[in-house]
Amino acid sequence: xxxxxxxxxxxxxxxxxxxxxxxxxxxxxxxxxxxxxxxxxxxxxxxxxxxxxxxxxxxxxxxxxxxxxxxxxxxxxxxxxxxxxxxxxxxxxxxxxxxxxxxxxxxxxxxxxxxxxxxxxxxxxxxxxxxxxxxxxxxxxxxxxxxxxxxxxxxxxxxxxxxxxxxxxxxxxxxxxxxxxxxxxxxxxxxxxxxxxxxxxxxxxxxxxxxxxxxxxxxxxxxxxxxxxxxxxxxxxxxxxxxxxxxxxxxxxxxxxxxxxxxxxxxxxxxxxxxxxxxxxxxxxxxxxxxxxxxxxxxxxxxxxxxxxxxxxxxxxxxxxxxxxxxxxxxxxxxxxxxxxxxxxxxxxxxxxxxxxxxxxxxxxxxxxxxxxxxxxxxxxxxxxxxxxxxxxxxxxxxxxxxxxxxxxxxx
Amino acid sequence: xxxxxxxxxxxxxxxxxxxxxxxxxxxxxxxxxxxxxxxxxxxxxxxxxxxxxxxxxxxxxxxxxxxxxxxxxxxxxxxxxxxxxxxxxxxxxxxxxxxxxxxxxxxxxxxxxxxxxxxxxxxxxxxxxxxxxxxxxxxxxxxxxxxxxxxxxxxxxxxxxxxxxxxxxxxxxxxxxxxxxxxxxxxxxxxxxxxxxxxxxxxxxxxxxxxxxxxxxxxxxxxxxxxxxxxxxxxxxxxxxxxxxxxxxxxxxxxxxxxxxxxxxxxxxxxxxxxxxxxxxxxxxxxxxxxxxxxxxxxxxxxxxxxxxxxxxxxxxxxxxxxxxx
Numbered sequence: 258x259x260x261x262x263x264x265x266x267x268x269x270x271x272x273x274x275x276x277x278x279x280x281x282x283x284x285x286x287x288x289x290x291x292x293x294x295x296x297x298x299x300x301x302x303x304x305x306x307x308x309x310x311x312x313x314x315x316x317x318x319x320x321x322x323x324x325x326x327x328x329x330x331x332x333x334x335x336x337x338x339x340x341x342x343x344x345x346x347x348x349x350x351x352x353x354x355x356x357x358x359x360x361x362x363x364x365x366x367x368x369x370x371x372x373x374x375x376x377x378x379x380x381x382x383x384x385x386x387x388x389x390x391x392x393x394x395x396x397x398x399x400x401x402x403x404x405x406x407x408x409x410x411x412x413x414x415x416x417x418x419x420x421x422x423x424x425x426x427x428x429x430x431x432x433x434x435x436x437x438x439x440x441x442x443x444x445x446x447x448x449x450x451x452x453x454x455x456x457x458x459x460x461x462x463x464x465x466x467x468x469x470x471x472x473x474x475x476x477x478x479x480x481x482x483x484x485x486x487x488x489x490x491x492x493x494x495x496x497x498x499x500x501x502x503x504x505x506x507x508x509x510x511x512x513x514x515x516x517x518x519x520x521x522x523x524x525x526x527x528x529x530x531x532x533x534x535x536x537x538x539x540x541x542x543x544x545x546x547x548x549x550x551x552x553x554x555x556x557x558x559x560x561x562x563x564x565x566x567x568x569x570x571x572x573x574x575x576x577x578x579x580x581x582x583x584x585x586x587x588x589x590x591x592x593x594x595x596x597x598x599x600x601x602x603x604x605x606x607x608x609x610x611x612x613x614x615x616x617x618x619x620x621x622x623x624x625x626x627x628x629x630x631x632x633x634x635x636x637x638x639x640x641x642x643x644x645x646x647x648x649x650x651x652x653x654x655x656x657x658x659x660x661x662x663x664x665x666x667x668x669x
Numbered sequence: 670x671x672x673x674x675x676x677x678x679x680x681x682x683x684x685x686x687x688x689x690x691x692x693x694x695x696x697x698x699x700x701x702x703x704x705x706x707x708x709x710x711x712x713x714x715x716x717x718x719x720x721x722x723x724x725x726x727x728x729x730x731x732x733x734x735x736x737x738x739x740x741x742x743x744x745x746x747x748x749x750x751x752x753x754x755x756x757x758x759x760x761x762x763x764x765x766x767x768x769x770x771x772x773x774x775x776x777x778x779x780x781x782x783x784x785x786x787x788x789x790x791x792x793x794x795x796x797x798x799x800x801x802x803x804x805x806x807x808x809x810x811x812x813x814x815x816x817x818x819x820x821x822x823x824x825x826x827x828x829x830x831x832x833x834x835x836x837x838x839x840x841x842x843x844x845x846x847x848x849x850x851x852x853x854x855x856x857x858x859x860x861x862x863x864x865x866x867x868x869x870x871x872x873x874x875x876x877x878x879x880x881x882x883x884x885x886x887x888x889x890x891x892x893x894x895x896x897x898x899x900x901x902x903x904x905x906x907x908x909x910x911x912x913x914x915x916x917x918x919x920x921x922x923x924x925x926x927x928x929x930x931x932x933x934x935x936x937x938x939x940x941x942x943x944x945x946x947x948x949x950x951x952x953x954x955x956x957x958x959x960x961x962x963x964x965x966x967x968x969x970x971x972x973x974x975x976x977x978x979x980x981x982x983x984x985x986x987x988x989x990x991x992x993x994x995x
Contacts, residue, residue: 324936328959331742352962356743440832450942451960496831498854498943513832631961642944646856657765 284569285315287340289330290556293320295503296525299397299577299588300344307576314569327352334358339561341570344396347384348452348634350557351626354385354392360560360567362574363391371575373596380623381593385557387626393559394574395593397584400551400621401457401520402613403427403541404506404527407534409434409441409515420538424483427516427541431492434515443492445514447502448484448645452631454638455624456552457502457518458484462637463550463622465543469633470666472640473655476543481644481651488645498645520554521614524589524607537610539617553621555593585611591618629665636661729975735968742962757969766945766953774929774949777864781931782924784868789875789920794909796876797883807880814873818933825866826937829853856946859939863947866934871927875920882916883909918988925981929974950974 292298301318308316319340321329327349333339334353345353353359366372372394374382381395407417413433421427431443447453458480459469465476487493493514497505502519509517510530518540527535540551558577560570581592585599589607591614599615601608627633640658644651702708731748736757738750761767796807813821828835829852840846852862890908899907910917932951935941941948941956948956950970958967 327962331962335743352742356741358743450940450944494832495851495854498851499939632963635961639944642942646944646946648856648944 283313283315284566285317286342286566286569286573287317287319288342288344288573289319289321289326289340290344291321291323291326292344293318294322297588299584299590302587303577303580306580307573310576311572314572316573334561334563337563339563341564341566342558342560342573344556344558345393346452347381347395347553347555347557348624348626348630350384350393350559351387351628351630353559354387355628358562359392360562360564360570361390361392362394362560362571365567365571366391366394369571369575372578376594376596378593378595378618380553380621381555381557383623384553384626385559393557394578396556396558396577397581397588397590398553398555398593398618398621399520399522399591400554400614400617401460401518401540402551402610402617403538404509404517404519404523404610405430405536405538406434406509406512406515406531407536409533413515417534417536420536421541422538423541423545423547424480424543428483428486428492431487431516432490435490435492436515437491440513442494442508442514444487444516444518445493445505445508446484446497446518447500447505448497448638448641449499449501450638450642452634452638453501454641455634456554458641459624459637460540460550460552460622464540464548466548468622469624469627469637470662471659472637472662473652473659477655478651479543481641481655484641485645485647485651498642520552521589521591521611524610528604528607535606537613539613539620549617549620551617551621553623555591591615627666632665633662636665732968733972733975735965736972738965740963740965740968742964753965757965758973761966761969761973766948769945770948770950770953773860773945773947776860777867777931777949778925778928780861780864781867781871781928782921784864785871785875785924786917786921788868789872790879792872792876793879793883794905796880807876810873810876812873813870814877816870818870818931819937821866821870822934822937825862825869825934826853829862829866829938853939854943856943859943859947860949863934863938866938867928867931870931870934871924874927875924878916878920878923879913882913886912915988919985922981922985922988926978926985929978929981 288300288304290298290300293301301320304316304318308314317340323346326343326345330339330343330345330353339358343353350359366374374391377395378398381398385391385393385395403420405417405420410417410420410430413436415430415433421430427444433443435441435443447457461480461484462468462472462474462477465474465480467474467477488495488497494508505514506517506519506523506527507530508514509519510527512533539549542549558574560567560574564570581594582597584590584592584597586602591599591611599611602611624630624634636658640654643649643657644654649657699708703712734748735750737753737755738757739753740750744750792807792810796803831837831849831851831854834849834852836852837846837849840850850858852858886909890912891904894904894908929951932955935947935949935952939947941952951974954967954970954974956967957963957970
């Protein structure tokens with residue numbers, strides 16, 4: 258009773274204090290992410306909600322372009338003007354965590370009543386771990402699969418319920434679907450000379466039994482030759498060398514390509530833009546029933562080591578964790594956790610696609626983590642582009658990449 | 670002219686100094702000197718020098734220093750870092766794409782300047798002819814110069830798109846090509862594509878400077894040449910070109926500097942690709958610094974470019990010095 262009245266008075270006093278507190282006493286958290294640039298995303302939407310729900314915290318949210326995220330963050334950290342929270346693409350995270358730029362949150366997470374680390378998939382959690390310590394939390398995950406236009410499959414006499422399962426079948430399907438007179442390419446993907454290109458091509462190396470430390474196996478060479486055949490036979494536009502995945506999949510949505518290799522971030526846009534019946538299949542394997550692999554995409558959250566408000570920043574992460582059941586229904590992003598059932602969206606095409614992507618996620622293999630991932634990645638996309646433009650053979654290109662990568666991995 | 674003013678001021682301050690200076694406090698003497706003496710000249714020069722030292726000198730020294738150091742992404746704001754000697758230079762030259770980048774940079778620079786200058790000169794001469802709407806059309810040309818490089822890049826990116834681009838459509842309609850040209854994705858065309866866009870971007874600037882030069886040639890010279898029986902071609906070579914010498918020097922060296930600085934066009938068009946086929950030094954420096962986070966190599970490449978820009982600057986200064994003398 259007495260305790261209750263003290264609590265009451267304390268509550269009133271606190272209320273009065275909050276009411277009387279000028280805005281300057283509020284804690285301002287700066288949050289950087291790429292969300293909200295092209296469509297409403299997780300970070301921008303939920304930052305706003307967190308800001309509204311917490312009178313003591315103001316969120317200053319900044320949208321960055323994908324291409325400037327790491328550069329801007331580096332500049333900010335180097336000059337001591339880092340934001341409190343940054344959301345990085347998962348292969349870039351080790352660049353910062355390995356150099357002490359991110360806050361070690363191992364103990365905070367262990368003591369948290371909200372966050373359970375064992376709910377995360379191993380791959381994404383691996384990307385925020387460095388030297389056995391936790392420097393961030395996965396935000397969401399994604400991967401890539403094969404989108405295909407079922408109407409075009411029917412029109413060309415292919416079975417829409419039996420999409421290509423092997424590399425050979427993929428090539429055959431692309432040949433049948435290709436229709437230059439109608440302005441339709443058989444397939445589209447992104448072989449751009451940047452991280453996107455590696456993101457799309459590395460899984461093919463991994464399917465053949467290789468990895469980023471072993472890129473010149475016979476299967477990897479075969480995969481690169483397959484891609485080259487598709488460009489040489491004009492089954493794919495040569496512009497796959499310069500367009501990113503977003504633009505590349507745009508061709509598919511407009512009916513200018515019959516198949517597309519892309520990921521679940523496309524589902525919202527495709528649901529409205531694609532005026533045809535479409536489906537998603539697992540990435541075809543080298544041989545029937547062969548080894549599966551796919552890209553591990555998705556972003557991570559991290560609190561910078563320079564933050565002056567680690568407690569408030571951690572509350573922000575806890576809030577994000579508590580909202581992850583909304584990620585798929587509202588943002589088409591898949592939580593990096595196994596404990597969140599994804600409810601049906603009411604859109605049959607989207608639900609079917611999601612099932613495939615969840616299956617594909619089991620085989621998603623990480624890029625790194627390695628502090629010099631960007632240089633490893635360049636070796637891979639340089640080799641890919643050198644072979645696809647016919648400057649050297651696939652074997653020569655990948656041998657060169659292998660030598661470069663051994664120099665990097667061996668040196669550190 | 671500057672010398673004359675300085676002499677005038679100096680003599681005035683000497684006269685005034687003899688009468689007043691020995692009786693006044695040192696501070697007052699400084700003030701007087703600033704108000705109407707030699708001090709004024711020194712002050713004006715000092716402001717300029719200080720500005721240059723802070724905003725051009727320091728970054729330059731920092732950049733050169735960085736090229737001789739081992740740099741980590743988070744020691745960027747430090748001045749003292751482990752010494753690397755010539756290791757960064759060696760590493761840059763040993764990159765497999767080094768000579769390709771050198772070749773591309775030369776092609777891009779010579780192609781851009783050549784195209785901009787020749788077309789710019791032709792347009793400038795064209796617009797000296799009096800015809801209705803000449804000044805309005807000339808003004809419209811300036812639009813390209815006013816637009817930011819990134820926007821120009823985006824527009825050219827649409828024009829040069831292979832499957833649905835305007836340029837391919839036009840070339841096909843004219844029967845010049847039968848198959849689409851992949852301007853941005855074909856190693857044979859990618860560098861040419863960026864060069865064309867850059868020529869368009871710099872054309873107006875060249876035209877403007879050259880027009881000013883043309884306008885400043887006294888008409889009497891042409892009249893005198895006509896009396897001597899010179900034809901149009903002779904007038905151009907014997908009067909216009911010699912009179913334009915310093916303007917041409919300035920335009921070419923500014924063009925060199927502008928072209929070596931041209932970066933904005935690359936990201937929307939080719940990003941230096943495919944397979945480095947359109948990679949030029951400035952984009953390469955950016956890639957090393959801001960994609961691979963190897964800031965030392967990025968700095969090293971820019972120091973190498975600095976030498977080129979320095980040569981251009983010397984030519985520019987010499988050509989404008991000649992202008993003052995005449």
